[in-house]
Amino acid sequence: MGIVQRVCPSARAGILYIYAVSACVLLLVTVAYMSYGKSPSAHILRAALRASYATRINSIFESAAKLHTKPWAKLATLADDFGSRLSGSQGLDDAIDWTAREMRADGLDSVELINVTVPVWRRGSRSASYASLISPRHADLAVMALGGSVPTPGPGEALEAEAVVVSSYGELRTMGAIGSADGKIVVLDAAWVSYDENYEYRSRAAVEAARVGAVAVLVRSLTPHSIYSVHTGGMHYEPGVVQIPAGAITTEDADMLRRMQDRGHVLSLALALNCSVGPPAPSANVVAELTGRTHPEQVVLLGAHIDAWDVGTGAMDDGGGVVAVWHALSLLHSLGLRPARTIRVVLFTNEENGLAGGQAYAEHYASELGNHVLAIESDSGVFDPRGFYAAGGSSETAAALSAVATLLSHPPTHVDARAMTSALETGADISPLLAAGVPTLELQADGGVYFDYHHTRADTADKIDPVELNRCIGVLAAMAYVVADMPETLPR
Amino acid sequence: MGIVQRVCPSARAGILYIYAVSACVLLLVTVAYMSYGKSPSAHILRAALRASYATRINSIFESAAKLHTKPWAKLATLADDFGSRLSGSQGLDDAIDWTAREMRADGLDSVELINVTVPVWRRGSRSASYASLISPRHADLAVMALGGSVPTPGPGEALEAEAVVVSSYGELRTMGAIGSADGKIVVLDAAWVSYDENYEYRSRAAVEAARVGAVAVLVRSLTPHSIYSVHTGGMHYEPGVVQIPAGAITTEDADMLRRMQDRGHVLSLALALNCSVGPPAPSANVVAELTGRTHPEQVVLLGAHIDAWDVGTGAMDDGGGVVAVWHALSLLHSLGLRPARTIRVVLFTNEENGLAGGQAYAEHYASELGNHVLAIESDSGVFDPRGFYAAGGSSETAAALSAVATLLSHPPTHVDARAMTSALETGADISPLLAAGVPTLELQADGGVYFDYHHTRADTADKIDPVELNRCIGVLAAMAYVVADMPETLPR
Numbered sequence: 001m002g003i004v005q006r007v008c009p010s011a012r013a014g015i016l017y018i019y020a021v022s023a024c025v026l027l028l029v030t031v032a033y034m035s036y037g038k039s040p041s042a043h044i045l046r047a048a049l050r051a052s053y054a055t056r057i058n059s060i061f062e063s064a065a066k067l068h069t070k071p072w073a074k075l076a077t078l079a080d081d082f083g084s085r086l087s088g089s090q091g092l093d094d095a096i097d098w099t100a101r102e103m104r105a106d107g108l109d110s111v112e113l114i115n116v117t118v119p120v121w122r123r124g125s126r127s128a129s130y131a132s133l134i135s136p137r138h139a140d141l142a143v144m145a146l147g148g149s150v151p152t153p154g155p156g157e158a159l160e161a162e163a164v165v166v167s168s169y170g171e172l173r174t175m176g177a178i179g180s181a182d183g184k185i186v187v188l189d190a191a192w193v194s195y196d197e198n199y200e201y202r203s204r205a206a207v208e209a210a211r212v213g214a215v216a217v218l219v220r221s222l223t224p225h226s227i228y229s230v231h232t233g234g235m236h237y238e239p240g241v242v243q244i245p246a247g248a249i250t251t252e253d254a255d256m257l258r259r260m261q262d263r264g265h266v267l268s269l270a271l272a273l274n275c276s277v278g279p280p281a282p283s284a285n286v287v288a289e290l291t292g293r294t295h296p297e298q299v300v301l302l303g304a305h306i307d308a309w310d311v312g313t314g315a316m317d318d319g320g321g322v323v324a325v326w327h328a329l330s331l332l333h334s335l336g337l338r339p340a341r342t343i344r345v346v347l348f349t350n351e352e353n354g355l356a357g358g359q360a361y362a363e364h365y366a367s368e369l370g371n372h373v374l375a376i377e378s379d380s381g382v383f384d385p386r387g388f389y390a391a392g393g394s395s396e397t398a399a400a401l402s403a404v405a406t407l408l409s410h411p412p413t414h415v416d417a418r419a420m421t422s423a424l425e426t427g428a429d430i431s432p433l434l435a436a437g438v439p440t441l442e443l444q445a446d447g448g449v450y451f452d453y454h455h456t457r458a459d460t461a462d463k464i465d466p467v468e469l470n471r472c473i474g475v476l477a478a479m480a481y482v483v484a485d486m487p488e489t490l491p492r
Numbered sequence: 493m494g495i496v497q498r499v500c501p502s503a504r505a506g507i508l509y510i511y512a513v514s515a516c517v518l519l520l521v522t523v524a525y526m527s528y529g530k531s532p533s534a535h536i537l538r539a540a541l542r543a544s545y546a547t548r549i550n551s552i553f554e555s556a557a558k559l560h561t562k563p564w565a566k567l568a569t570l571a572d573d574f575g576s577r578l579s580g581s582q583g584l585d586d587a588i589d590w591t592a593r594e595m596r597a598d599g600l601d602s603v604e605l606i607n608v609t610v611p612v613w614r615r616g617s618r619s620a621s622y623a624s625l626i627s628p629r630h631a632d633l634a635v636m637a638l639g640g641s642v643p644t645p646g647p648g649e650a651l652e653a654e655a656v657v658v659s660s661y662g663e664l665r666t667m668g669a670i671g672s673a674d675g676k677i678v679v680l681d682a683a684w685v686s687y688d689e690n691y692e693y694r695s696r697a698a699v700e701a702a703r704v705g706a707v708a709v710l711v712r713s714l715t716p717h718s719i720y721s722v723h724t725g726g727m728h729y730e731p732g733v734v735q736i737p738a739g740a741i742t743t744e745d746a747d748m749l750r751r752m753q754d755r756g757h758v759l760s761l762a763l764a765l766n767c768s769v770g771p772p773a774p775s776a777n778v779v780a781e782l783t784g785r786t787h788p789e790q791v792v793l794l795g796a797h798i799d800a801w802d803v804g805t806g807a808m809d810d811g812g813g814v815v816a817v818w819h820a821l822s823l824l825h826s827l828g829l830r831p832a833r834t835i836r837v838v839l840f841t842n843e844e845n846g847l848a849g850g851q852a853y854a855e856h857y858a859s860e861l862g863n864h865v866l867a868i869e870s871d872s873g874v875f876d877p878r879g880f881y882a883a884g885g886s887s888e889t890a891a892a893l894s895a896v897a898t899l900l901s902h903p904p905t906h907v908d909a910r911a912m913t914s915a916l917e918t919g920a921d922i923s924p925l926l927a928a929g930v931p932t933l934e935l936q937a938d939g940g941v942y943f944d945y946h947h948t949r950a951d952t953a954d955k956i957d958p959v960e961l962n963r964c965i966g967v968l969a970a971m972a973y974v975v976a977d978m979p980e981t982l983p984r
Contacts, residue, residue: 228950
């Protein structure tokens with residue numbers, strides 16, 4: 001805060017000057033808006049936006065860089081002091097209260113908690129959950145239940161069964177056709193391609209394995225790089241299919257079991273998962289605003305999720321997003337950059353194992369979604385920002401957002417986030433908004449190491465770089481500000 | 493084996509031809525040897541060695557590359573099927589027997605087990621060893637006892653104490669001077685510089701912490717890169733200093749505890765370590781030879797250690813070294829490259845927590861150490877080979893070894909291991925030989941990721957690349973062969 005206040009007086013003087021200058025190009029902008037997406041006018045629009053906003057954008061990037069370690073320190077507090085933030089946990093409740101308090105202290109126009117009821121699933125005690133190779137030799141295998149898994153039957157005792165390693169659902173079904181997965185623990189050892197490609201090998205694992213008669217399934221952790229790391233994550237059951245326990249093991253152990261099977265060993269495993277489901281619990285989305293000057297009813301949403309898997313401290317997924325969207329709003333506020341439309345930060349609850357926060361938001365604001373101009377989420381890490389994934393809207397929406405994105409470059413602070421990539425999906429929390437017709441963006445950051453830490457105990461504050469976090473703050477603030485302030489509303 | 497046998501006939505014909513050709517340059521070599529280390533004759537020596545050995549060296553590198561995945565498959569079997577190989581474990585006993593059997597099957601001249609008595613330390617059960625943050629919030633902290641640690645007092649119950657985080661022994665002593673580490677658990681959070689620099693923060697941790705009145709010590713894992721990885725390793729106590737329990741925690745948790753302390757939190761930890769010492773157990777060094785043609789009493793030693801820490805499967809440390817020196821010898825044997833002097837492979841036991849294997853070797857062969865021409869160890873990973881660290885011997889030794897090293901380049905198989913770096917220390921197993929005056933080399937491989945996996949559960953076969961392993965085999969075979977075959981004995 002201290003640093004931001006120091007830069008305020010001169011920044012505000014500059015901004016007043018820029019307001020005056022930009023008034024002179026309003027006509028040009030308006031003309032350009034009259035034919036979105038056609039090449040010559042797209043060119044005019046970009047030029048007009050640059051003339052109107054370039055100086056303000058530069059001021060945002062410079063001020064974001066001058067936040068130094070302040071946002072990162074908030075992230076470290078969120079991660080360290082509240083720990084994991086699984087739905088229904090004390091850590092999540094405390095983190096929601098603390099974050100709302102901190103945002104109020106930043107002087108934002110409104111900071112509210114919107115109640116949401118969330119499902120409760122608990123991993124259970126550390127000592128009662130384990131996996132072991134018991135034949136041909138004994139070895140502990142690190143294991144984590146997948147989120148939502150049923151426990152192994154019989155508290156205090158392990159399920160023991162022969163194991164079979166398969167590389168794909170195709171191979172599993174072939175085995176199933178001859179009954180050779182029956183009564184076994186299936187080890188699903190699908191080679192890493194990408195998170196999107198491999199996702200179904202976690203989410204549908206229990207269903208596919210149960211269908212061929214397996215008694216449990218262990219999934220190769222979804223990661224390109226492991227230091228004996230176990231990655232948890234969500235999974236689901238299907239009506240009419242037996243619910244079997246599902247866990248994740250390391251890529252190292254999946255490799256080893258496959259090699260041992262290839263060498264002709266018959267593998268036996270013991271598995272104990274001690275997870276349980278509790279009654280639904282109260283939780284909340286945190287909603288904070290910078291109210292629009294002239295169109296307060298029109299909303300540009302900046303979202304992230306405040307819940308996290310229970311195994312790490314949720315610094316990357318998605319504490320970084322929480323801190324980034326919060327500080328994007330606080331930065332605009334501290335710079336006196338109040339846009340024409342409202343910018344609303346939403347910290348969603350229960351993204352990881354239910355999406356109750358995202359759904360509750362869409363229901364709570366159902367009558368106002370027509371006025372949701374754009375929903376932006378940061379849930380892919382706050383590493384060096386590269387641009388956005390755009391989903392929803394029309395070609396005019398895409399053209400306008402691409403024109404705004406051309407402003408997201410600021411060499412003095414090494415920001416270059418001009419990439420605008422078309423996508424079919426968006427951040428999970430804002431996917432109900434996309435379904436309701438709201439154009440969406442998801443922040444695209446350098447993803448080089450994201451899946452090394454994703455859903456592991458290593459999702460901790462040290463993984464986030466303060467300088468890159470500040471760049472994300474600047475990019476989110478700039479994108480939200482321009483879209484919330486442009487003379488014409490972003491077309492759908 | 494199949495692949496090696498296929499290349500034998502033509503390789504042997506080539507070698508006979510080369511023997512004939514190389515006889516013609518013997519005089520030149522002999523002249524060059526008469527004034528080792530002086531620049532003009534060093535140049536002559538290099539030229540002479542190249543004339544004598546270049547074709548044989550190329551044949552070694554080409555044949556090593558054609559081993560394809562055979563050595564790696566042996567490594568995977570060693571790592572997977574026997575698991576961890578801590579001194580006194582069934583895994584180590586079985587691995588020693590299996591490796592000796594495999595080496596005999598390779599047809600080496602002699603494969604013997606030399607009995608060694610080893611110390612026994614056991615980590616204890618997984619569920620009875622844990623660390624927790626208990627205030628200001630509860631969190632599990634992954635922990636591993638350091639090898640040799642005493643257990644926490646009172647079986648089945650945890651030691652609970654206030655914790656204090658320090659960054660250096662200097663800071664610890666300053667605290668000690670005012671009694672403020674008294675009765676506490678010390679968290680030793682020394683920033684990573686290098687393994688050599690940080691080593692004392694593991695090995696002496698219990699001694700330094702006990703001296704200022706601490707009841708236990710937790711060491712930041714020695715690694716430059718962590719995915720919530722715990723690195724165990726050896727430590728020691730000192731006479732007259734209270735023996736306190738010592739464990740390693742992740743860099744992530746060390747960082748978190750330090751940040752929480754910096755934010756003013758008073759930290760309380762619970763620690764339970766369930767380790768124990770057993771009576772010394774029988775073990776063995778494995779010794780295999782390719783007996784020298786003309787000077788069988790002169791020995792070039794190729795060493796690695798077959799024991800491993802109990803937490804991973806010891807594929808990198810030092811299963812890779814074991815497989816590399818074994819296959820270097822088997823490769824020379826299969827190529828019919830019997831040198832003038834004996835090449836002796838020694839797979840040492842108990843490197844990690846006692847060095848009984850290295851000491852027993854030096855004692856067993858005490859009367860023959862004058863005839864140990866050179867001792868080479870591979871215990872720094874079998875990643876892409878770059879050269880050797882040389883310790884011991886005179887400037888003439890260094891000049892001769894550097895001349896041999898110039899041969900260790902073979903562009904078709906991407907081998908370039910010509911770097912010869914002077915060092916003060918050598919591989920632990922052969923350090924008693926260095927102390928007895930034997931010149932030593934340690935294989936220098938690409939160390940980029942070595943300490944990411946070192947002494948962790950992630951020390952598994954997947955970390956070793958079959959192609960790089962074969963390059964190490966070629967480099968070790970070539971260096972040992974030339975030194976064992978040169979007309980004049982390597983000078984000391």
